[in-house]
Amino acid sequence: MNNLTKILIGVGAATAVVLAVLFGPGVLDPDRSCATGVVKPEGSDECIGVSATGYHFGVKEIQEVARAIGAENRTVDDSEQLAVSVAVMMPFSSKAPEQLRKMRHELQGVYVQQRLANRAEGRPPKIRVLLANTGNLGHYWEQVANQLVTMADGPEQLRVVTGIATSNTANKQAVALLARHHIPMVGSTITADDITNVPGLARVSPTNxxxxxxxxxxxxxxxxxxxxxxxxxxxxxxxxxxxxxxxxxxxxxxxxxxxxxxxxxxxxxxxxxxxxxxxxxxxxxxxxxxxxxxxxxxxxxxxxxxxxxxxxxxxxxxxxxxxxxxxxxxxxxxxxxxxxxxxxxxxxxxxxxxxxLAHPDAWVEAPGRPLPATGGSAAAYRQLADGIAEMRADIGPNQLQDGQTIIGYDAMATAVQGIRRATGTSAKAPALADVTAQWPHLTGSLRVNGASGWICLDNYGNPRNKAVxxxxxxxxxxxxxxxxxxxxxxxxxxxxxxxxx
Missing domain, CATH: 3.40.50.2300 (Response regulator)
Incomplete structure (x- = not known):
C-alpha cells in the first residue's frame, strides 16, 4: 500500500467520522459525496471538506491550479520520502467573482512555492497541499476546521494551515478553534488587528x-x-x-x-x-x-x-x-x-x-526609483516571477497586479520554512508545537525573504515593519x-x- 492510498483511506475514514457527527448521518449518502474527504451537507449544493487530491469543489475558476496541486501531491506520495501536509483553508465555493479571482491567484502562488520547495535538494520533508473549502461566506468553517484537526494525527501529517485570507467573524472563529487544538497557522491576507496574538498564528501581511x-x-x-x-x-x-x-x-x-x-x-x-x-x-x-x-x-x-x-x-x-x-x-x-x-x-x-499587500513593480528597479537597501530584494521577487513563467501552462490565467499570488507564495514559503526548521535532520515529521515554536525565530538572518519583502516575525507572529x-x-x-x-x-x-x- 503506497503513501497515496494510505492518505486517501485516512482522509475518507476521518471525514466519515467527523462529518457524520457534525453534519448528520445523511452526508454519508454516496449521492452527496463529491470526492474523497468532500461532501454536500444536507440542504446545500456546495461541496465542503478537505481534499488531498486537488479536487476543485466544482469551481471552474480554480480548476487548473487545483489539478496542478493534485499532480504535485501524487509526485510527493510516490517518492516514499518523508512528507507532511499544509492545508489552504478558504471559501472556495464563494459566490463573489472578485473573491474567486483572488483565491485562484493566491492558490497559484501556493503551487509555485510548493513546486520550488519540493525540488530543493536535501531539504526534508516534502510538502503536500490540501485544499479545505469552508463554503460561501465561510458558513461551514467549524466542520472544516474540525476535519483539519483530525488530520494532524492522521496519515496526512498536517502541520500548518494557511490561507485564512479574509478578516471576518467566520475566520476569527476558525482560527480560535485551530489554536485550541495547537494547529500552527500562517495567515496570508488577514490584516485585522483583532485576529492577532493567537497562539500558533503567524501572518505575512501587515496589520491594519x-x-x-x-x-x-x-x-x-x-x-x-x-x-x-x-x-x-x-x-x-x-x-x-x-x-x-x-x-x-x-x-x-x-x-x-x-x-x-x-x-x-x-x-x-x-x-x-x-x-x-x-x-x-x-x-x-x-x-x-x-x-x-x-x-x-x-x-x-x-x-x-x-x-x-x-x-x-x-x-x-x-x-x-x-x-x-x-x-x-x-x-x-x-x-x-x-x-x-x-x-x-x-x-x-x-x-x-x-x-x-504586494505589487509586482515594487521590487523591480526602474529609472528614478532605486530599490530600498533593506526590507526586501529584487532577487527574492525574481524567483517567484521566474516560477510563474515556467509553470504558467499548469496554473491557468494569472496577473500579479492585485498582489494575491505574491502573498500566497510568501505565506506558503513561511509555512515551509517553519516546518523544515522544526524538522532539522530528523527522519520524523516535527511535532505541532515544534513548528509553532519557530514563528518568533523567523527574523534576523532566519527571516523569510519573501517576494513581497522581508518577513521578520515578532513574538506574536506579526511581520515587523513590513514593506507597504x-x-x-x-x-x-x-x-x-x-x-x-x-x-x-x-x-x-x-x-x-x-x-x-
Missing part, C-alpha cells in the same frame, strides 16, 4: 494598524480637515479594525467621521448608492480634501462613484484606504470617469490610493505602484532586528 501608519506616513502631512468614512458592519473585522487604526492616526480632526453599514453579502450593494450620495453632500459641505475610507471594495466602488459625481468634485479629493482596494483593478462595475481628468479640469475628481507598497488605481484600471511606505517611517535595519532606544 501598520497599513494606516504607512498611509499617513505616505501622505506626509494630514491636516485636521481630513475626514473618515467607515463601515459599521459588526461581522467585518477588516473594516472595524481599519477604522480603529485610522482613528488612532487621526486623533484631532475637525469633522465628525461619517458612517454606513454594508451588507453581509460582500457583493450586495443594497441601498449604499443613496447613502453615499448623502455622504458626498456632507463632504462637499466641509473643507476636506482627503478622505480615509474603512470598508470593503464594493462599498468603496460606490463611494468613489458618488464622490466623483458630487457637485464639489471639481476641487479634487484623495481617498486613502486599505488593501481591499486591490479588487477594483479588475472590477468592471468601477466608475472609471471618477478617476479620470475630465475636459476642462486639471486633475481627477478622485485620486484613489491604497496600502497594498502604496498603489494608485488609474482610470484605465491599472494598479500603479507609487512608492514604498513603512509603518516605522523608515526601512528596517540591515539585520531586521529592532533595537531599543
Amino acid at each position: 494598524k501598520d497599513e494606516a501608519r504607512a498611509l499617513v506616513s505616505h501622505a506626509k502631512s494630514v491636516d485636521r480637515s481630513a475626514l473618515l468614512v467607515y463601515d459599521t458592519n459588526p461581522d467585518d473585522r477588516y473594516a472595524q479594525t481599519l477604522r480603529e487604526a485610522f482613528n488612532e492616526q487621526l486623533p484631532d480632526q475637525v469633522y465628525e467621521p461619517t458612517q454606513f453599514t454594508s451588507s453581509k453579502e460582500p457583493d450586495n450593494p443594497g441601498n449604499l448608492g443613496n447613502v453615499f450620495n448623502s455622504i458626498a453632500h456632507y463632504i462637499c459641505d466641509t473643507e476636506a480634501h482627503t478622505v480615509f475610507f474603512a470598508g470593503r471594495h464594493t462599498p468603496l466602488r460606490l463611494f468613489v462613484s458618488e464622490l466623483g459625481r458630487a457637485g464639489c468634485a471639481g476641487r479634487g479629493f484623495t481617498v486613502l484606504t486599505g488593501d481591499e482596494a486591490s479588487y477594483l483593478g479588475s472590477d468592471e462595475k468601477m466608475d472609471r470617469q471618477a478617476l479620470a481628468v475630465r475636459p476642462g479640469e486639471k486633475k481627477p475628481r478622485v485620486t484613489l490610493k491604497y496600502a497594498a 507598497p502604496i498603489v494608485r488605481l488609474a482610470a484605465n484600471g491599472t494598479l500603479r505602484f507609487q512608492e514604498f511606505s513603512w509603518p516605522d517611517q523608515k526601512p528596517p535595519p540591515v539585520d531586521c532586528i529592532p533595537k531599543r532606544d
